[in-house]
Amino acid sequence: MLMKHTVSTKEQLCRYLKQKILLGDIIPDQALLSQRQLAALTGLARSTVREVIQQLELEGLIKTVPGGRSICQNMMLDHIEMPLEGVGDNLDFQLQVLEARAFLEGEAAYFAALRATDQQLHDIAEEFKRMQLRSKGLSTLDKAKADLRFHMMIAESSHHVLITSFSQLFYNRYFNAIYGVLNNTLIKFGRYPDGIRMQHEQIYHALQKRDAQKARKAAREHILFTRKLLEGAD
Amino acid sequence: MLMKHTVSTKEQLCRYLKQKILLGDIIPDQALLSQRQLAALTGLARSTVREVIQQLELEGLIKTVPGGRSICQNMMLDHIEMPLEGVGDNLDFQLQVLEARAFLEGEAAYFAALRATDQQLHDIAEEFKRMQLRSKGLSTLDKAKADLRFHMMIAESSHHVLITSFSQLFYNRYFNAIYGVLNNTLIKFGRYPDGIRMQHEQIYHALQKRDAQKARKAAREHILFTRKLLEGAD
DNA sequence: ACTAAAAACTGGTCTGACCAGAACGTACAT
DNA sequence: ATGTACGTTCTGGTCAGACCAGTTTTTAGT
Numbered sequence A, B: 001m002l003m004k005h006t007v008s009t010k011e012q013l014c015r016y017l018k019q020k021i022l023l024g025d026i027i028p029d030q031a032l033l034s035q036r037q038l039a040a041l042t043g044l045a046r047s048t049v050r051e052v053i054q055q056l057e058l059e060g061l062i063k064t065v066p067g068g069r070s071i072c073q074n075m076m077l078d079h080i081e082m083p084l085e086g087v088g089d090n091l092d093f094q095l096q097v098l099e100a101r102a103f104l105e106g107e108a109a110y111f112a113a114l115r116a117t118d119q120q121l122h123d124i125a126e127e128f129k130r131m132q133l134r135s136k137g138l139s140t141l142d143k144a145k146a147d148l149r150f151h152m153m154i155a156e157s158s159h160h161v162l163i164t165s166f167s168q169l170f171y172n173r174y175f176n177a178i179y180g181v182l183n184n185t186l187i188k189f190g191r192y193p194d195g196i197r198m199q200h201e202q203i204y205h206a207l208q209k210r211d212a213q214k215a216r217k218a219a220r221e222h223i224l225f226t227r228k229l230l231e232g233a234d
Numbered sequence C: 001a002c003t004a005a006a007a008a009c010t011g012g013t014c015t016g017a018c019c020a021g022a023a024c025g026t027a028c029a030t
Numbered sequence D: 001a002t003g004t005a006c007g008t009t010c011t012g013g014t015c016a017g018a019c020c021a022g023t024t025t026t027t028a029g030t
Helices: A009-022 A035-042 A046-058 A075-081 A091-115 A118-136 A140-157 A161-189 A194-208 A212-231 B009-022 B035-042 B046-058 B075-081 B091-115 B118-136 B140-157 B161-189 B194-208 B212-231
Strands: A062-064 A070-072 B062-064 B070-072
Touching (some): A009 A035, A046 A062, A091 A140, A118 A194, A140 A194, A194 A212, B046 B062, B091 B140, B091 B194, B118 B194, B140 B161, B140 B194
Antiparallel strands (some): B062 B070
């Protein structure tokens, strides 16, 4: 029995550093260990450590200065912790969030249909079935989380750096707004409107058939449908 | 007299490859020169070439397979060359594009106000002035390009990897749609509506004063204004 | 205690080497 | 001629050790 994807030491270092930064163990403006120290620590060659460092730099997590150490930046932190400027609960803002989300979901579904691994497709199928089964007995918050997890799995399956990153950023930041939308629709209908369940199904089936354009269309319409609900609810 | 930022050979190679890929000199599934060949060609060390390659890979332009060559992917190209599914010119599609764009522009302006370097702010000021001066004597296409350049500079000044990347992706893909919007408004009004000029000015001033929230608001409203124009033009 | 020289770092680049896996060619068997 | 097995050559990934041009820290001299 052998692992198909043994996690390389390089990958481990990468995750380790990202985690440290994202969880706040290393805070902005704080210096990282030097490349040589990291190399000694991990047993990797410095050139390999450099590649990890460069990756983090390209992702905006750290900044390097020749002669000085690599220091943490974490531009993502700005987003996650941003207080949403007090507009988190108003309707206009929620509508705007859904506008952007429609685009994002569409692209995610499109690429997911094209590039998801069979394993991912299988995982999505599982999650979808779970979603259907338990849809009756959950709190609004749990439903929101389930809904988001479903869409996040799709985003990840797109294997598209930009889409995945943007989705993460997006959901981290706007979860409350999205949750608010779901809450509103639930309050109005007492349950998920039938449309939504059917739309989820359409997205799901388009993905399983790897029909990219249909997946995009379904995902987009799904969000825009939610948007219409919210618009008509004022 | 010395250059402040002499463009390193490394940077040159990076731009060269990006250009080749984005302009279609290297098409998807086509193999790049090997790292050793590129090293020999540029005089760089292979380790340095590798860092360039890794960067392109992280940006989704190429894919590397151990043992095989690095092959072009250019996920952007999918967008640029995609026939837009036959809806490229219809109204609904343009509206959708503007929806997503409103969100993106807002975020870009917000972060640009916070993080643009003085140099970038200066460059934006220059571009803005140029835009004002020559706004009378340009073709629609040139105006569209100028408009896009202005917004792209803002996106770049956000120093936010995701926003910058997403903007590039976005504009590459939807330039035609955006151009269509501009064309429509120009046809309708014979010139840019006054609102747009004023809105550009508001964005510009918010940036110069580094008022992030105002910048976001102005940028968002600018796009949503264009959207309304288009909506009312059917 | 303050300053200036010097030593000890840092990231960036280079060289040259080895490995495992992919690609390709060649020679052999059909 | 066709097809298949094999071996060479090539690829990307990793490694080790070196130098440079800067920064930072220490040290020595005032």
